[in-house]
């Protein structure tokens with residue numbers, strides 16, 4: 001009898017079941033045990049593979065999507081890449097409205113994956129006709145047979161993580177997780193994982209990371225939208241200038257704000273200390289952990305899971321470019337030396 005060929009049927013079968021990796025050196029001075037859920041191990045190199053697959057398959061099950069239909073979405077890059085990847089395998093056309101804040105690498109990658117990309121100005125109000133929300137809406141209305149994913153306002157974004165990432169973390173920690181730390185953009189990741197974990201054990205703390213320049217933390221505290229909180233910042237995929245319904249604010253215990261600079265430096269530190277090459281928001285999440293540790297959020301018995309959303313290769317022209325770091329005023333010769341001296 002012939003031996004069976006051990007192959008996956010397509011790339012989509014590799015989505016999910018990402019590893020949980022213990023952090024050893026970057027957390028040396030902190031109380032507790034720290035584990036990274038490394039979403040870069042998804043085939044599209046980010047957590048967004050999960051929502052692309054889940055949402056499109058739900059639409060197929062409901063008969064909303066037929067072969068040859070068009071998928072429309074707004075995206076900071078990762079969701080677009082994932083939707084483009086899933087669309088290719090499943091035979092859909094993909095049109096994406098992208099913020100001009102997204103790196104050139106990301107935009108080139110989307111085009112490589114067959115997507116039609118519309119680049120829209122980042123620093124205009126969400127209801128401006130030029131914003132990527134409004135552009136996506138218009139394309140959807142003008143394109144017959146199109147489906148608008150609308151990740152910021154789609155409950156299925158939460159469900160994708162409730163059904164996949166949440167149970168994975170619960171099983172990988174054998175139910176011993178005490179804190180989850182995750183960035184919030186659409187809020188789907190933290191809300192879906194948080195809902196699942198709190199159903200298993202309501203004492204688990206769900207800690208969100210937000211950006212300076214975003215409304216999320218203030219909204220969580222006051223339930224009021226304060227437009228004075230909004231100003232430009234550099235981190236892509238973290239924080240928001242509107243209140244997404246894909247964020248379940250009741251599931252989240254608190255938000256911690258992090259700066260562009262500290263997040264970028266911490267991302268570089270993760271690579272140097274753990275050998276993990278992850279994205280800008282992974283640096284933001286880790287930076288948030290450091291700040292929470294300073295506030296004595298954790299003790300020796302804490303088992304903290306930190307979600308690292310994507311891979312470092314997407315940020316070569318930004319946080320992993322010394323030139324870019326110097327231009328932002330984030331790095332000078334001394335900061336490079338201090339990292340090198342600390343970790344040789």
Ligand code: PMP
Pocket residue numbers: 076078079183184185186187188189190236237238279281282309310
């Ligand atoms: N990190 C990156 C790099 C992202 O692209 C996103 C999504 N915008 C997030 C974090 C936040 O994830 P979520 O949208 O599920 O809150």
